Amino acid sequence: MDVTVDVVGGDEEVHAVDDDATYADLIRAAGFHPQEASVLVDGAPVPGDRPVDADRVRLLRLVKGGAGGRSDRDA
Numbered sequence: 001m002d003v004t005v006d007v008v009g010g011d012e013e014v015h016a017v018d019d020d021a022t023y024a025d026l027i028r029a030a031g032f033h034p035q036e037a038s039v040l041v042d043g044a045p046v047p048g049d050r051p052v053d054a055d056r057v058r059l060l061r062l063v064k065g066g067a068g069g070r071s072d073r074d075a
Helices: 023-029
Strands: 002-007 012-016 037-041 044-046 056-061
Touching: 012 023, 023 037, 023 056
Parallel strands: 002 056
Antiparallel strands: 002 012, 037 044, 037 056
C-alpha cells in the first residue's frame, strides 16, 4: 500500500507499507521514531497501533531540537 505522508514543516513523501502495517510502522518508514511524531488523519491524531487505513496523512513532529536558542541563563 502506498501512503502519501505530508510532514508538517517538511516535504511530502510517498511510502510503501505492508497491508498489515500500523501507523507506528508508517512513522518509522518516514524516518522518525513513534515517540517523536504523531500521524494525523483528517486532522485528528491516530494511535500508533492502529492499522494504516488512509492513503494520505500528515505527520507532526512532536520533538524538534535546535541550536542557537537563548535561555534565561544567557541573559
